[in-house]
Amino acid sequence: MSALIALDWGTTNVRAALLAADGSVIEERHGESGVGHLDAAGFEARFEELTQGWGDLPAIACGMVGSRQGWVEADYLPCPADPADLADNLTRTSTLAIVPGVKMEADDHRDVMRGEEVQVAGLLAARNGFEGTIVLPGTHSKWVRVAGRRIVDFRTYITGDVFAAMSAHTILRHSLGDDGSATKGMFETAVRDAIAGRGSMAGRLFGLRADTLLAGADGATNSERLSGWLIGQEIDSAAVDGFDVQAVTIIGSGALAERYGTAFAAIGAQNETIEGTDLVWPALTAIARRAGLIGAA
Amino acid sequence: MSALIALDWGTTNVRAALLAADGSVIEERHGESGVGHLDAAGFEARFEELTQGWGDLPAIACGMVGSRQGWVEADYLPCPADPADLADNLTRTSTLAIVPGVKMEADDHRDVMRGEEVQVAGLLAARNGFEGTIVLPGTHSKWVRVAGRRIVDFRTYITGDVFAAMSAHTILRHSLGDDGSATKGMFETAVRDAIAGRGSMAGRLFGLRADTLLAGADGATNSERLSGWLIGQEIDSAAVDGFDVQAVTIIGSGALAERYGTAFAAIGAQNETIEGTDLVWPALTAIARRAGLIGAA
Numbered sequence: 209m210s211a212l213i214a215l216d217w218g219t220t221n222v223r224a225a226l227l228a229a230d231g232s233v234i235e236e237r238h239g240e241s242g243v244g245h246l247d248a249a250g251f252e253a254r255f256e257e258l259t260q261g262w263g264d265l266p267a268i269a270c271g272m273v274g275s276r277q278g279w280v281e282a283d284y285l286p287c288p289a290d291p292a293d294l295a296d297n298l299t300r301t302s303t304l305a306i307v308p309g310v311k312m313e314a315d316d317h318r319d320v321m322r323g324e325e326v327q328v329a330g331l332l333a334a335r336n337g338f339e340g341t342i343v344l345p346g347t348h349s350k351w352v353r354v355a356g357r358r359i360v361d362f363r364t365y366i367t368g369d370v371f372a373a374m375s376a377h378t379i380l381r382h383s384l385g386d387d388g389s390a391t392k393g394m395f396e397t398a399v400r401d402a403i404a405g406r407g408s409m410a411g412r413l414f415g416l417r418a419d420t421l422l423a424g425a426d427g428a429t430n431s432e433r434l435s436g437w438l439i440g441q442e443i444d445s446a447a448v449d450g451f452d453v454q455a456v457t458i459i460g461s462g463a464l465a466e467r468y469g470t471a472f473a474a475i476g477a478q479n480e481t482i483e484g485t486d487l488v489w490p491a492l493t494a495i496a497r498r499a500g501l502i503g504a505a
Numbered sequence: 506m507s508a509l510i511a512l513d514w515g516t517t518n519v520r521a522a523l524l525a526a527d528g529s530v531i532e533e534r535h536g537e538s539g540v541g542h543l544d545a546a547g548f549e550a551r552f553e554e555l556t557q558g559w560g561d562l563p564a565i566a567c568g569m570v571g572s573r574q575g576w577v578e579a580d581y582l583p584c585p586a587d588p589a590d591l592a593d594n595l596t597r598t599s600t601l602a603i604v605p606g607v608k609m610e611a612d613d614h615r616d617v618m619r620g621e622e623v624q625v626a627g628l629l630a631a632r633n634g635f636e637g638t639i640v641l642p643g644t645h646s647k648w649v650r651v652a653g654r655r656i657v658d659f660r661t662y663i664t665g666d667v668f669a670a671m672s673a674h675t676i677l678r679h680s681l682g683d684d685g686s687a688t689k690g691m692f693e694t695a696v697r698d699a700i701a702g703r704g705s706m707a708g709r710l711f712g713l714r715a716d717t718l719l720a721g722a723d724g725a726t727n728s729e730r731l732s733g734w735l736i737g738q739e740i741d742s743a744a745v746d747g748f749d750v751q752a753v754t755i756i757g758s759g760a761l762a763e764r765y766g767t768a769f770a771a772i773g774a775q776n777e778t779i780e781g782t783d784l785v786w787p788a789l790t791a792i793a794r795r796a797g798l799i800g801a802a
Contacts, residue, residue, distance in 0.1 A: 318715035364711035366675060373674040378666040410742040414661035418615035445707035
C-alpha cells in the first residue's frame, strides 16, 4: 500500500517515486526540474503534474529544490553533520517537507551540498559502521569524509563543469571531440601524469592544440587526455585537501562513475562503486519515518 | 619617404603601418582581422582596404594571418630558433610576405607561436645580449626562454582563455563579475596561494560560489581571486616547466601586462614591462631589409 511520495529534485531533472511504507517503489516518474526558472506556484504545479493520481500522501524531497533558486530555501546542517539529524531539520511547505543540505563554514573553506547528503545517509544505513572517503562524481563532484557515522569533511570539485567549458568555449574546442578513435590507455596515462606532475597542468592544455596542428592528434584522444588530466588533478587536489584517495567508495551511475573507477584503478587505489539511485528512496523513507511523516513499516 | 607596408595581423585585430625606410611610422590603421572567416580573395580585399592610398610598396606581415585559417599558411622555424633566420623563411604571395612562426616539436611538448617571435626579435634587436625569460601575456600567454640570441624554449598557457570560459560558462558565473569593490590585495594573495599550494587548485574553485552563498562575497573580489589563482598557477607551472620565474621581462601593454607585473611583484620576482607594440614595426622593418624587400635605410 502506498505511504509516501519522495522526490530527488536536482538542478536539471527531478525523479518522483510513489513508495510503500517499507520504502519499496510502486511507481517512478521523471521530469524537468525547473530549479532557477519556476516561482512557488510553478513548483506547486510541477509537483501536482509529477504526482498526479498518487493521492494525498505525505511528501518529502531532497536536492536543489531546497536552494535559493528552488521552491523554498531549506536549511543547511553544519559540518560535522550526522545524517541522522536530517530528519529533525526539515523545512515544511503546505505540500511537502524538504531535507536540509549540509554546509562547511571554516574560514579557509566554505562549501555546500544539497542532495548528496541523502545518498550518504543511504550508504550509512546500508553499511553499518562505514568509515572513509566517498566520491560522488558529477558536474560538481563531491568528496565526503565519514568518520564516527558523521560527515566530518567534504569538498566540491567542479571538474565536469570546467571540462565542458574548456571543450566548448576555449581554443581547445578545435582539438577535442569524438573524431578519430581514442588511443587505448590514454585516459589512464593522463590521470597518472596529472598526479605525478602537479604544477604543470596549465602548461599541458595548449599541447592538445599543438598536437592537432603538428602531429594530427584526433579529437577523441585529446578529449580522453583532457578528461584524464582534470580528473587526475581532482584526485591530486583531494589528497592535498586531506582525503584518503587510496581507498574510495564511489556513489554514482553510468559512464561518469565508470570513468572515476577507471581513474582510481589507474593509480592502484582500492575502489568500489555503488549505484546512487538505489540509495535515495530508502534514505528518504527512513528520514520521513524518523520525522513522523509516516508510521512504522 | 614611405618604403614599406607592415601588418601585425592577429586572430581578432589587424594593425597596418606605412613605414619609412628607417622603420619610423608615417601612418597607422586598425581593422578587424578576418582570420578564420575570410578566403584568399577576402584577405586580398581586406589588405587593399587597409592600405588604400599607400601606393604599391613591398609589404610584410606577421601573426595568425600565416596560420591554416589565415591567408596563406606560412612555415614554422623549429625551436631552438634564431630570430635572425625569420627573414630567410618568408612565405610570399603576389601581394605580401609572411613571417614564419616558431614551433616546438619535442615528444613531450609540442607548441606553436605566430607573431610573438617578431616581438622577441624586436627585443633582441633593442637589447643587445639579452638572455632570460620573456612573458607575453594574452588570451594565450607565451613564455619564451632566450639564450645565445636564440629562442631555446617556449610554452603557451591559455590562462586568459580559461578565465573567460570559467567566468561565463561554469557555475562560477553567478559568483564573478564587477559587483562590489574588490578587496585590496586579494589578487596578490591569490597569486601567492596558488604558488604555495599547487595541488589544491581544483579544490578552491567552488569556494567562490560557496563564499557568495554563505558569506556574501562580492563578484569583484571573487574575480580578482580567480584571476590571481589562474595567473599564479601559470607562474607555478612555468617554473615546473623550466622557466626562471624570478626575473622576467614582460612584453605587453595595458591592464593585462600590468596584472602580470603585479603578480610577479607579489612573489618578489624581478620584472620589467616593455610596450609590445613599440617592438613590432622596427622588427618587421629589419626583417624586410634582411630579406631584400627594401634597400638600406
